[in-house]
Amino acid sequence: QVQLVESGGGLVQAGGSLRLSCADSGRIFSSSPMGWFRQAPGKEREAVATITLSGSGTDYADSVKGRFTISRDNAKNMVYLQMNSLRPEDTAVYYCAAKRFGTTISLRPRYYDYWGQGTQVTVSS
DSSP, rough: OOEEEEEEOEEEEEEEEEEEEEEEEEGGGGGGGGEEEETTTTTTEEEEEEEOOSSOOOEETTTTTTTTEEEEETTEEEEEEEEEEEOGOOEEEEEEOTTOOOOOOOOOGGGGEEOOOOEEEEEOO
């Protein structure tokens, strides 16, 4: 059974940093581009960042460019999201996602097959 598990969320003041992690059981990680998405209350799920299978290619939503960095460690089946200069508008539940056998990366949520349960990030002003 495929399982993506996020961790690292929490409460932080504006301007602070958090590092999210996503662990995969290993069943799909080695064949999957990965992405981070977020959903705030009353809003649709939106893209944050995505990364290729090798880790050499990334893409970011305009709202997080220059502040967030996605990375992956294929030896550990982990993907990370380093979030700096956090703002109150970054408050949301953050999800990692995988596209099994994906050949490209995408910021469209519909592209992804597998999703974690999410981790809450709250940024206070």
